[in-house]
Amino acid sequence: MIEIKNLYKSFGHQQVLKGVNLVINEGEVTAVIGRSGGGKSVLLKHIIRLLKPDSGSIIIKGEDITKLAGKKLDEIRSDIGVVFQGGALFDSMTVYDNVAFPLTEKTKLDKKEIHEKVKEALSDVGLQGMEYKYPAELSGGMRKRVALARALIGHPKIILFDEPTTGLDPILVRSIHKLIRDTQKQYEFTGLIISHEIPEIFEISDRVAMLHDGRIVEVGTPDEIQKSDNIVVKNFIMGIEGC
């Protein structure tokens, strides 16, 4: 579904991605783990083409999106939802308007149809009755739920999650993870989660990839990763400095 080949990216003299290779299978949830500042979010931003790589390619639906622009790129993007780290909700809009936004801007659905879809998406993430609140009136967990509802409403084939549980307490982390798993089963999207929530992330992922020093050093099922002999992976899972 998504194939990342030899991806390189530098910011000034700092090389962040040093030849990332990764295949994300259709219908699966793949987690990319690794230390903070290791380039995980940079990788995600390349997949949605918010950043252009120095070299390498990202194949989505048979198209190399690093070479696309304009309408072609927009077409690919309309099949991808993103849940940003802080939610990236429009703070001047209500929850309802935030969730409805992709439909009001990009489809010709009438108000009634949009209303039904918003209600459904909000109910799927457990936020009924919150339609007319503003993002500033919501807790961190609720904001992430709204962001997920906004990502889900267009029924995208791929959803990218950029550290969706950062800053949440352990109970909320579990609840957001469960929500991701449940909605993935319901909407059957391909998921990519950037995370460093160890070990919780293993419960919701089909595959896990470890990004270290700008490269993917290990890919496998959660079981394989937890039993890995790779010292970098081992140290990271156990929280030992020097991974």
Place this chain on the structure above:
Amino acid sequence: MSMIKFIRLLGGYGVELFLFLGKMFIFLVDAIYYVFIPPFKFKNFLRQVRFFGNKSMIVVIFTGAFSGMVLALQGFYALNKFGAEALLGPAVALSLIRELGPVLCALMITGRAGSAITAEIGIMRITEQIDALTVMAVNPMKYVVVPNIIAGIVTFPLLTAIFDIVGIYGGYIVSIHALGLSEGTYFSQMELYVDFKDIRIGLYKSLSFGLLVTWICTFMGYYAGYGARGVSRATTNAVVLSSVIILLWDYMLGAFLL
């Protein structure tokens, strides 16, 4: 050695300035391109017209009135020396219409609305709201920048007209009630000396200020740096640069159109 260092430093600043100006120019060309590409964000445009226009009205009326009043006071003092107090009306009107109206009004709107749009777009940038628009295939230039620029071009001349009218009446009140000038003299002389050309110059100035201020303020917000400090720096830079450019452009346009 120190000379080489100095030249290197100067060259560095020169290149930086050149890159900055190039980036600003490309930003403007991009914005102008998207003005003509449908779908048009009419609702966003109306919201910004309201934000620029309606909400700046009080500050424009207030500053307009006092500018006219002080112009009348100072003008009377100067004209009195030549025994030409009868020309106070045209002096106030010409100063306001050709010069002070467009400039002071633009400075006021920059302080009130320009800084606010920089901060708003800057916060959208640092909280990834601009990125969210991009990934939803909604062009942020079209959605955020273009409505502000068009609203600026529309509202600046209208607010300037209000500023001028209120200023002229402010001057009138001072002239009649404080300086003892006759009512007829103030306005009749104005009719003789104020041409349509003067109004046109004021209009050109306010139109160009509308474009310049919204261009600078949206640009600064769009490329705001990281965190709260990035937004605060962008806002300060937007207000300072807009104010300097207003005065600079006022002189250049004034010299060209005189």
